[in-house]
Amino acid sequence: xxxxxxxxxxxxxxxxxxxxxxxxxxxxxxxxGLPQRPINEMxxxxxxxxxxxxxxxxxxxxxxxxxxxxVLVAKNGNIVFHEAYGFHTYDSIQPVSKNDIYDLASxxxxxxxxxxxxxxxxxxxxxxxxxxxxxxxxxxxRKDKKDLTLREILTHQAGLTPxxxxxxxxxKKNGHLKKRFIHTESNSRFNEQAFDGLYVKNRFNRKxxxxxxxxxxxxxxxxxxxxxxxxxxxELIKRLTGKTYEEYVTDEFYRPLGTTTLGFKPKTKxxxxxxxxxxxxxxxxxxxxxxxxxxxxxxxxxGISGNAGLFGTATDLAILMQMYQNYGMLNGHxxxxxxxxxxxxxxxxxxxxxxxxxxxxxxxxxNDTLDIAAAYPAPEVSPKSFGHAGFTGTFVWADxxxxxxxxxxxxxxxxxxxxxxxxxxxxRGALQEVFYQSIMSD
Numbered sequence: 001x002x003x004x005x006x007x008x009x010x011x012x013x014x015x016x017x018x019x020x021x022x023x024x025x026x027x028x029x030x031x032x033g034l035p036q037r038p039i040n041e042m043x044x045x046x047x048x049x050x051x052x053x054x055x056x057x058x059x060x061x062x063x064x065x066x067x068x069x070x071v072l073v074a075k076n077g078n079i080v081f082h083e084a085y086g087f088h089t090y091d092s093i094q095p096v097s098k099n100d101i102y103d104l105a106s107x108x109x110x111x112x113x114x115x116x117x118x119x120x121x122x123x124x125x126x127x128x129x130x131x132x133x134x135x136x137x138x139x140x141x142r143k144d145k146k147d148l149t150l151r152e153i154l155t156h157q158a159g160l161t162p163x164x165x166x167x168x169x170x171x172k173k174n175g176h177l178k179k180r181f182i183h184t185e186s187n188s189r190f191n192e193q194a195f196d197g198l199y200v201k202n203r204f205n206r207k208x209x210x211x212x213x214x215x216x217x218x219x220x221x222x223x224x225x226x227x228x229x230x231x232x233x234x235e236l237i238k239r240l241t242g243k244t245y246e247e248y249v250t251d252e253f254y255r256p257l258g259t260t261t262l263g264f265k266p267k268t269k270x271x272x273x274x275x276x277x278x279x280x281x282x283x284x285x286x287x288x289x290x291x292x293x294x295x296x297x298x299x300x301x302x303g304i305s306g307n308a309g310l311f312g313t314a315t316d317l318a319i320l321m322q323m324y325q326n327y328g329m330l331n332g333h334x335x336x337x338x339x340x341x342x343x344x345x346x347x348x349x350x351x352x353x354x355x356x357x358x359x360x361x362x363x364x365x366x367n368d369t370l371d372i373a374a375a376y377p378a379p380e381v382s383p384k385s386f387g388h389a390g391f392t393g394t395f396v397w398a399d400x401x402x403x404x405x406x407x408x409x410x411x412x413x414x415x416x417x418x419x420x421x422x423x424x425x426x427x428r429g430a431l432q433e434v435f436y437q438s439i440m441s442d
Contacts, residue, residue, distance in 0.1 A: 069204030192302030267291030
């Protein structure tokens with residue numbers, strides 16, 4: 001009882017100090033997952049790191065880039081830095097905690113469907129260089145799509161339409177939802193839950209697939225980011241494995257890795273962890289989006305998609321990224337072959353000015369010659385490094401050459417996606433750069 005009282009008093013003092021405008025952001029210490037070591041033991045200068053990270057994050061909060069954030073860094077397979085800053089919202093009520101669950105947005109692409117695709121390539125069930133329509137037969141008779149390969153698709157080299165707003169198909173001109181697609185109560189035909197009190201027609205995914213099939217493909221084959229096929233991949237994975245997408249990635253990756261919070265629709269799973277809110281939605285849900293996927297296209301697929309929809313903690317993300325950085329191995333267990341991960345994490349079309357790997361994002365070509373303002377991500381990352389960013393304010397990066405995993409978590413879309421200071425202030429690159437610059441020479 002006394003211990004609980006002291007904890008509450010301490011939390012109250014911390015919140016009060018933050019509300020009174022303390023220059024040092026609120027930080028809370030909870031760790032799990034990868035082993036932890038002091039940062040200095042891994043050859044990095046803690047006296048250099050802490051004040052600089054605190055300063056960058058404090059500046060971000062003061063400039064409304066995000067109300068709160070987390071930074072986690074693992075060096076040589078050990079967590080050497082993990083700090084939580086600020087609050088879930090700008091009213092400074094709920095402090096950020098290290099075990100908070102975040103909407104990962106497009107980080108889902110490399111942590112949801114991509115590990116499954118890599119495993120299926122390993123098993124010979126997918127080939128990167130034959131027509132994707134061999135597997136996704138819906139495209140067999142589409143002249144502009146029938147010859148596209150998975151390699152072209154995963155590197156955003158196929159010329160596919162970048163994005164389609166499927167939300168426009170379920171909202172009337174007066175703003176009301178079309179009852180033939182969305183119900184406020186579930187039944188046998190409407191049991192794909194998109195939000196509290198919103199259920200999507202079970203077969204709406206087929207409408208999405210048809211619209212994608214009819215979408216335009218550019219004749220010019222150059223880098224053009226498109227997330228459309230990531231809406232398709234869950235169904236493809238189901239067809240090839242006999243398991244649902246969620247079951248497959250959970251059974252093959254999340255459960256054996258011990259990443260218990262990685263998954264979809266956390267609102268339905270009764271985690272003790274707090275779930276960080278995203279946007280105050282004024283178009284579709286007309287409420288604060290929390291525990292349900294922010295991305296509307298993923299929402300219309302019942303919250304389980306390949307383009308977005310995955311949630312998780314920073315520590316669980318670090319475990320998965322560490323497995324990638326180890327080229328498919330973690331704790332003596334091989335999840336994906338080294339050959340396949342090396343293939344997926346290398347630049348595929350450098351002659352086309354395309355920096356992308358297969359699904360993975362890569363540094364800008366010539367990144368090491370740029371200053372921090374022009375680089376992506378930090379100029380010090382190695383050419384072998386890879387990762388992905390998420391629209392909600394998440395970012396993950398692994399660097400096998402420097403043995404550095406970098407995780408940044410925020411909800412920059414609160415209360416609106418119009419908040420873009422995370423980008424204009426180049427906060428993620430600046431944070432990442434600090435850890436590279438802190439590495440002490442022998």
